[in-house]
Amino acid sequence: xxxxxxxxxxxxxxxxxxxxxxxxxxxxxxxxxxxxxxxxxxxxxxxxxxxxxxxxxxxxxxxxxxxxxxxxxxxxxxxxxxxxxxxxxxxxxxxxxxxxxxxxxxxxxxxxxxxxxxxxxxxxxxxxxxxxxxxxxxxxxxxxxxxxxxxxxxxxxxxxxxxxxxxxxxxxxxxxxxxxxxxxxxxxxxxxxxxxxxxxxxxxxxxxxxxxxxxxxxxxxxxxxxxxxxxxxxxxxxxxxxxxxxxxxxxxxxxxxxxxxxxxxxxxxxxxxxxxxxxxxxxxxxxxxxxxxxxxxxxxxxxxxxxxxx
Amino acid sequence: xxxxxxxxxxxxxxxxxxxxxxxxxxxxxxxxxxxxxxxxxxxxxxxxxxxxxxxxxxxxxxxxxxxxxxxxxxxxxxxxxxxxxxxxxxxxxxxxxxxxxxxxx
Numbered sequence: 001x002x003x004x005x006x007x008x009x010x011x012x013x014x015x016x017x018x019x020x021x022x023x024x025x026x027x028x029x030x031x032x033x034x035x036x037x038x039x040x041x042x043x044x045x046x047x048x049x050x051x052x053x054x055x056x057x058x059x060x061x062x063x064x065x066x067x068x069x070x071x072x073x074x075x076x077x078x079x080x081x082x083x084x085x086x087x088x089x090x091x092x093x094x095x096x097x098x099x100x101x102x103x104x105x106x107x108x109x110x111x112x113x114x115x116x117x118x119x120x121x122x123x124x125x126x127x128x129x130x131x132x133x134x135x136x137x138x139x140x141x142x143x144x145x146x147x148x149x150x151x152x153x154x155x156x157x158x159x160x161x162x163x164x165x166x167x168x169x170x171x172x173x174x175x176x177x178x179x180x181x182x183x184x185x186x187x188x189x190x191x192x193x194x195x196x197x198x199x200x201x202x203x204x205x206x207x208x209x210x211x212x213x214x215x216x217x218x219x220x221x222x223x224x225x226x227x228x229x230x231x232x233x234x235x236x237x238x239x240x241x242x243x244x245x246x247x248x249x250x251x252x253x254x255x256x257x258x259x260x261x262x263x264x265x266x267x268x269x270x271x272x273x274x275x276x277x278x279x280x281x282x283x284x285x286x287x288x289x290x291x292x293x294x295x296x297x298x299x300x301x302x303x304x305x306x307x308x309x310x
Numbered sequence: 311x312x313x314x315x316x317x318x319x320x321x322x323x324x325x326x327x328x329x330x331x332x333x334x335x336x337x338x339x340x341x342x343x344x345x346x347x348x349x350x351x352x353x354x355x356x357x358x359x360x361x362x363x364x365x366x367x368x369x370x371x372x373x374x375x376x377x378x379x380x381x382x383x384x385x386x387x388x389x390x391x392x393x394x395x396x397x398x399x400x401x402x403x404x405x406x407x408x409x410x411x412x413x414x415x
Contacts, residue, residue: 033349033401033403033404034345034346034347034348034349034401034403035344035345035346035347035348037341037344037345041341041342041344041345042340042341042342043341057339058341059339059341059344078348078349078352078404079403079404079405080403080404080405080406096405097403097405097406098405127382127399128381128382128385128399128400129379129381129382130381132381132382134340134341134342134382136339136340136341137337137339137340137341137342137343137382137383137384138381138382138383140337140339140368140369141368141375141380141381141382211379212379212381213381231381232381
């Protein structure tokens with residue numbers, strides 16, 4: 001029986017593990033199917049983590065976290081969790097891919113979120129064949145070529161700037177004429193000669209052939225279409241929370257969720273189920289920032305420690 | 311414990327020509343690629359002598375990446391006796407990859 005099972009190895013999961021083990025919990029396992037680090041490792045840079053003044057790539061930024069967070073005995077199981085359910089005695093069952101399972105006295109769910117689809121025709125067909133959600137991964141394949149970045153938030157604008165260093169031109173396509181990104185980033189985008197703004201349009205469809213994407217058609221409010229012939233489209237239109245492991249066999253969720261599928265927690269990151277905590281992107285009102293996820297993880301780690309010890 | 315094979319333009323075809331091969335197209339700057347790196351290492355051990363677990367560094371082997379139309383990484387290709395039989399885009403779990411290899415053996 002584990003004292004604590006942590007599901008997910010991003011900033012929230014690693015911080016939860018650090019606090020729980022440093023606080024004295026002995027049998028703490030973090031389930032993460034690969035190398036820990038989380039979604040931020042796909043980000044081209046991080047410049048808003050207080051105390052880390054040097055601007056690093058997400059990958060470099062997260063590199064020391066595993067070493068530090070595992071210093072006090074946190075164990076990493078390279079397994080994929082398929083479901084968390086409650087046992088009659090109040091402990092939890094952690095079902096793993098492949099049919100095995102583990103038992104735990106408490107659980108912290110930090111499964112984060114994944115990029116949302118923009119839902120245009122051809123998006124799924126050409127995903128990985130021109131449509132991408134990771135500029136640091138795939139920008140390289142479009143060196144000196146033209147690409148589209150889709151979206152109007154911080155991620156879209158930051159990654160458009162990143163792509164402008166590699167690609168010959170970046171069309172920033174957004175459905176409004178205003179951006180939700182930070183003013184300093186908007187300024188950089190507007191002053192970048194390699195970025196062309198295409199605003200107040202939606203993507204109608206992506207087209208291509210068996211080798212991959214050849215372009216997209218966008219349409220404005222008046223119905224006027226424009227063909228943007230590019231081999232690459234990077235989609236940054238927000239995130240979906242990864243809550244599937246909380247879904248039970250009958251389709252209900254293990255704990256209370258809001259209407260958008262975010263996990264309802266109190267200020268202690270406690271869910272509606274005793275001993276079950278949630279931290280990071282998938283909780284209600286999450287700011288979806290690394291520093292917030294780390295803070296959530298620390299809170300949940302401390303609370304889980306308290307729960308198990310009393 | 312077995313180690314994965316590094317493939318390049320000169321040894322790619324001959325390596326995948328016989329038996330079952332998993333080929334992971336990756337690059338050092340790619341977060342999801344680094345995330346599955348330990349999974350690939352373990353698969354190389356688990357399938358030692360049964361299937362070939364291979365990696366292609368797309369940064370160094372751009373011609374191979376172009377030949378297979380790689381435009382997103384990680385992309386994992388599965389070969390059986392030289393024939394491309396399946397592919398997975400993005401970071402998959404060890405279980406999913408192992409199941410796929412087992413289904414081809």
